Amino acid sequence: xxxxxxxxxxxxxxxxxxxxxxxxxxxxxxxxxxxxxxxxxxxxxxxxxxxxxxxxxxxxxxxxxxxxxxxxxxxxxxxxxxxxxxxxxxxxxxxxxxxxxxxxxxxxxxxxxxxxxxxxxxxxxxxxxxxxxxxxxxxxxxxxxxxxxxxxxxxxxxxxxxxxxxxxxxxxxxxxxxxxxxxxxxxxxxxxxxxxxxxxxxxxxxxxxxxxxxxxxxxxxxxxxxxxxxxxxxxxxxxxxxxxxxxxxxxxxxxxxxxxxxxxxxxxxxxxxxxxxxxxxxxxxxxxxxxxxxxxxxxxxxxxxxxxxxxxxxxxxxxxxxxxxxxxxxxxxxxxxxxxxxxxxxxxxxxxxxxxxxxxxxxx
Amino acid sequence: xxxxxxxxxxxxxxxxxxxxxxxxxxxxxxxxxxxxxxxxxxxxxxxxxxxxxxxxxxxxxxxxxxxxxxxxxxxxxxxxxxxxxxxxxxxxxxxxxxxxxxxxxxxxxxxxxxxxxxxxxxxxxxxxxxxxxxxxxxxxxxxxxxxxxxxxxxxxxxxxxxxxxxxxxxxxxxxxxxxxxxxxxxxxxxxxxxxxxxxxxxxxxxxxxxxxxxxxxxxxxxxxxxxxxxxxxxxxxxxxxxxxxxxxxxxxxxxxxxxxxxxxxxxxxxxxxxxxxxxxxxxxxxxxxxxxxxxxxxxxxxxxxxxxxxxxxxxxxxxxxxxxxxxxxxxxxxxxxxxxxxxxxxxxxxxxxxxxxxxxxxxx
Numbered sequence: 001x002x003x004x005x006x007x008x009x010x011x012x013x014x015x016x017x018x019x020x021x022x023x024x025x026x027x028x029x030x031x032x033x034x035x036x037x038x039x040x041x042x043x044x045x046x047x048x049x050x051x052x053x054x055x056x057x058x059x060x061x062x063x064x065x066x067x068x069x070x071x072x073x074x075x076x077x078x079x080x081x082x083x084x085x086x087x088x089x090x091x092x093x094x095x096x097x098x099x100x101x102x103x104x105x106x107x108x109x110x111x112x113x114x115x116x117x118x119x120x121x122x123x124x125x126x127x128x129x130x131x132x133x134x135x136x137x138x139x140x141x142x143x144x145x146x147x148x149x150x151x152x153x154x155x156x157x158x159x160x161x162x163x164x165x166x167x168x169x170x171x172x173x174x175x176x177x178x179x180x181x182x183x184x185x186x187x188x189x190x191x192x193x194x195x196x197x198x199x200x201x202x203x204x205x206x207x208x209x210x211x212x213x214x215x216x217x218x219x220x221x222x223x224x225x226x227x228x229x230x231x232x233x234x235x236x237x238x239x240x241x242x243x244x245x246x247x248x249x250x251x252x253x254x255x256x257x258x259x260x261x262x263x264x265x266x267x268x269x270x271x272x273x274x275x276x277x278x279x280x281x282x283x284x285x286x287x288x289x290x291x292x293x294x295x296x297x298x299x300x301x302x303x304x305x306x307x308x309x310x311x312x313x314x315x316x317x318x319x320x321x322x323x324x325x326x327x328x329x330x331x332x333x334x335x336x337x338x339x340x341x342x343x344x345x346x347x348x349x350x351x352x353x354x355x356x357x358x359x360x361x362x363x364x
Numbered sequence: 365x366x367x368x369x370x371x372x373x374x375x376x377x378x379x380x381x382x383x384x385x386x387x388x389x390x391x392x393x394x395x396x397x398x399x400x401x402x403x404x405x406x407x408x409x410x411x412x413x414x415x416x417x418x419x420x421x422x423x424x425x426x427x428x429x430x431x432x433x434x435x436x437x438x439x440x441x442x443x444x445x446x447x448x449x450x451x452x453x454x455x456x457x458x459x460x461x462x463x464x465x466x467x468x469x470x471x472x473x474x475x476x477x478x479x480x481x482x483x484x485x486x487x488x489x490x491x492x493x494x495x496x497x498x499x500x501x502x503x504x505x506x507x508x509x510x511x512x513x514x515x516x517x518x519x520x521x522x523x524x525x526x527x528x529x530x531x532x533x534x535x536x537x538x539x540x541x542x543x544x545x546x547x548x549x550x551x552x553x554x555x556x557x558x559x560x561x562x563x564x565x566x567x568x569x570x571x572x573x574x575x576x577x578x579x580x581x582x583x584x585x586x587x588x589x590x591x592x593x594x595x596x597x598x599x600x601x602x603x604x605x606x607x608x609x610x611x612x613x614x615x616x617x618x619x620x621x622x623x624x625x626x627x628x629x630x631x632x633x634x635x636x637x638x639x640x641x642x643x644x645x646x647x648x649x650x651x652x653x654x655x656x657x658x659x660x661x662x663x664x665x666x667x668x669x670x671x672x673x674x675x676x677x678x679x680x681x682x683x684x685x686x687x688x689x690x691x692x693x694x695x696x697x698x699x700x701x702x703x704x705x706x707x708x709x710x711x712x713x714x715x716x717x718x719x720x721x722x723x724x725x726x727x728x
Contacts (some may be wrong), residue, residue: 010454066683086625089700090374138626138635261450262502271502273452277715281645319430336453351641
């Protein structure tokens with residue numbers, strides 16, 4: 001539990017506010033408990049063994065990841081992992097190696113993939129059918145029960161595969177812009193899953209419904225017929241989640257500390273060392289500022305406080321960020337100061353700054 | 365010079381076509397020679413010692429980087445490095461450590477930074493003044509000669525600093541959409557630098573003009589008064605450079621090989637394992653397809669051939685990419701096949717796929 005020494009930060013560094021993140025984790029765990037849900041958090045957001053232990057410390061023992069690389073990384077400490085990504089047949093060797101050691105669940109959305117698993121998987125696998133409830137990225141449409149039946153038929157033939165239920169990610173809640181909109185999208189998602197559960201539960205009385213989007217899991221209170229939640233982003237949240245209506249700005253648990261390297265008095269802009277290779281090029285259309293890549297917060301002790309109005313990242317190149325500051329605050333910033341910037345999409349930023357091999361982060 | 369064994373690719377992998385890249389390098393080196401220019405390529409695009417050696421093999425001995433991390437990485441093999449980023453005073457220790465071993469040039473755009481270097485740098489540094497010729501990211505406006513004079517005044521006082529000249533990156537050529545537009549922007553850039561050279565060369569007869577943008581360096585033929593070029597992206601090029609008019613699609617030297625993990629017959633789309641953490645979220649507004657994140661090419665032997673019309677990446681999430689395929693070609697693609705996708709911005713993609721610690725790339 002080392003304290004950060006800010007004097008040592010000399011390049012873009014992800015600052016992780018332990019207290020905010022642990023509060024976010026506790027809130028979600030409490031919500032799962034209240035609604036009698038299994039809580040299987042998605043670890044793609046932080047990709048960190050250390051943060052994983054914060055979950056373990058409050059009794060969580062099942063996780064979600066989105067790649068076999070992440071599953072391999074976490075498999076030493078976690079014995080029950082769902083790889084929430086359409087099964088990639090080219091990675092069967094990794095899947096077999098892991099399945100020999102831990103309990104693994106995979107996602108399928110075609111009979112072909114199930115046939116492949118039947119033939120090639122060497123150990124037991126739990127199998128979820130991915131359902132597309134409206135995001136139209138992956139999954140079987142709930143109305144395509146002929147396809148669901150065909151998949152189930154293949155699973156039945158494979159003794160090493162167990163059908164566990166229907167899994168979805170209501171990614172279209174990311175297009176919402178208020179709590180009401182999120183709740184409506186969430187309700188519509190549940191309606192579709194409920195019909196599936198009703199249709200299939202006579203043959204599969206144990207079948208589970210598992211949902212995953214941070215907006216729905218954060219603000220909805222309707223979880224009838226849901227058995228498991230798998231949110232990931234909520235551990236950090238970010239400006240996108242604020243815009244969606246999923247959290248408040250003061251719940252955001254990460255900021256990027258960036259050195260100021262140039263000042264442009266003629267346009268009241270500041271240039272920071274902090275670019276697309278630190279934040280990612282994820283953007284957001286702000287209703288006042290237009291397209292932005294991050295927003296600046298006040299420094300406060302070892303961490304940060306409120307958003308500073310009208311101070312935001314207007315553009316990013318590989319290493320540079322250009323920050324609009326405005327005339328009133330321009331003189332408050334100096335070359336060599338650190339600017340704290342909240343990211344648009346914390347999953348993408350954390351992937352760049354705190355992957356297993358990176359050291360560009362500090363805990364406070 | 366190991367041959368790629370494609371059978372081994374099971375997850376998103378950057379494929380680097382050695383022949384195309386070496387042709388791009390040779391063309392740029394020839395152009396520099398024709399115009400009697402120093403060729404100091406920017407290594408931020410590839411960040412690779414191996415690719416660096418391709419330059420060394422044709423006699424290049426000076427390079428450009430955009431961070432002290434990259435400078436440190438390349439300093440074992442390269443003895444003359446320009447760090448083309450506004451000097452970050454917080455990294456003075458790294459700068460001093462490197463300057464004790466190799467020849468280093470830095471960028472400044474304020475008298476404050478020069479004062480800091482005067483006081484804190486322990487070894488000789490070459491100093492360029494960064495000029496903003498229109499991209500409005502960093503640099504002194506050419507009309508602000510009072511500021512240039514103030515910077516020069518500070519440099520004069522510092523015996524360890526040598527003023528080398530004016531450096532610019534005409535990043536606004538990235539907004540061009542034809543060779544004619546690039547040439548016009550390039551001409552305007554040179555006009556501004558020429559006036560500065562005329563004004564300051566009586567006091568500094570050796571002063572250099574150094575320019576860096578890939579579009580201008582690729583297609584312009586006007587280099588009077590230019591002493592050095594520092595393009596980087598040209599080694600790979602990408603779809604953005606095709607759109608700008610800087611290269612042809614068949615000059616692009618990298619593609620990302622991505623496994624097909626799902627097919628959606630009802631909308632003739634394919635889902636690949638290949639998302640924002642592989643491509644970056646860099647996007648491009650295509651005149652026919654709208655916002656795209658990559659375009660698919662034909663597989664051809666160990667490499668790839670032409671762009672396939674109307675087959676493109678329409679969206680990216682962390683690990684997934686959704687590819688619009690259309691009804692005619694839908695049946696040509698199968699689960700487990702590799703799709704080859706040209707990136708929008710190769711610098712960002714390569715940073716994710718072939719940083720010093722990554723192994724997600726293969727040479728062909």
